[in-house]
Amino acid sequence: MAEWAERLTGVRGVLLDISGVLCDSSASGATTIAGSVEAVARLKRSPLKVRFCTNESQKSLRELVGVLQQLGFDISEEEVTAPAPATCQILKERGLRPHLLIHEGVRSEFDDIDTSNPNCVVIADAGEAFSYQNMNRAFQVLMELENPVLISLGKGRYYKETSGLMLDVGGYMKALEYACGIKAEVVGKPSPEFFKSALQAIGLEAHQAIMIGDDIVGDVGGAQQCGMRALQVRTGKFRPRC
């Protein structure tokens, strides 16, 4: 315990990953990970600031928070940093009109984005929508652009559903990068800008916060590269060897 107290010296806030830390997902819904509802409640009763920092890109923020509230979590939309809203902001700032290769569940986030005559491609964890036809269309849009811009909501290798490990958006990002000879821009963990925006929302510096996640690269590595401390849980996609 003394060791832990030392490691946590100066920590004033916690960034919490959602999938694999608070809950596991399945085709039929989500289930809480044992102890996580009470852990969030305790954190919120403590003097620590709490922010949720997720790469979830299959659901809209509203739907995601709704699911978590139903599971018993004390959480609101304003407390979550998620890649789809961050992407919309970038698209607007840079005058980008995306071709969207995304899950139907997250489409509403892009309702007020102009998608006519696309000048970039946005991919997210599209699940079954990662068909050959849809991937090929995204590829063709990129190849027709003089300056192809590919934005990827996260670059996770895989995530865990109750039925098993599932391919995440990262592989599909790599496929388009390779086929088009380009480099994607990642919005979401482990992008430093994404962690910084989560820290900014709770008014903390990197050295004052700890990230808790199940992904050794996206959560732990990304946070550490930003100057944060980080802790990997043994739930979710955690595997003894990665």
Added chain:
Amino acid sequence: MAEWAERLTGVRGVLLDISGVLCDSSASGATTIAGSVEAVARLKRSPLKVRFCTNESQKSLRELVGVLQQLGFDISEEEVTAPAPATCQILKERGLRPHLLIHEGVRSEFDDIDTSNPNCVVIADAGEAFSYQNMNRAFQVLMELENPVLISLGKGRYYKETSGLMLDVGGYMKALEYACGIKAEVVGKPSPEFFKSALQAIGLEAHQAIMIGDDIVGDVGGAQQCGMRALQVRTGKFRPRC
């Protein structure tokens, strides 16, 4: 002409790519590229040795040669180096039992391969069969193996059909490499072993042969790395900038 004669000094044989050089493919079939039937006929009348060296992995060798014969080409199965037969030989030599993520058109090549209780994954240009579900199954098979082996029939970025550019197997290979944290073994161009087996079949050394293809990486780069000369045609997937 003098310059060409110089460049071709000592050339005793020609390796010919098929798709994009002899013909273009489409969903409904294949069409010859202008002048290619006569060019093959002239090469065969010349003292040069001729071998066809393809990464075609949507069709069986028999079907591919049948299509080319119907288009008027002087070609037989024995004259073609193709990745599926080369893969079957490797699988047998190493006692590998593949999970196959391939196009239905090439499945017959694997008829005498044991696919029970898979200990590796073989992917080829699967086209529409590159569904999320099929990719995820291949991913899960690899993640369950202690020593995951992924064999990819070629690693092309894209190819050209009459309807436009199409994603080739390379991107999907990259997706699985990234998701599983592994490196695939490529059977087909630009693998040196593949070029060597084509050269061996016509009894030539690398410096005695020239490769003619439309892919700057798979055909031209691969052949040059083997010590061959190479020539890129301006048909098929050729683009002024790659």
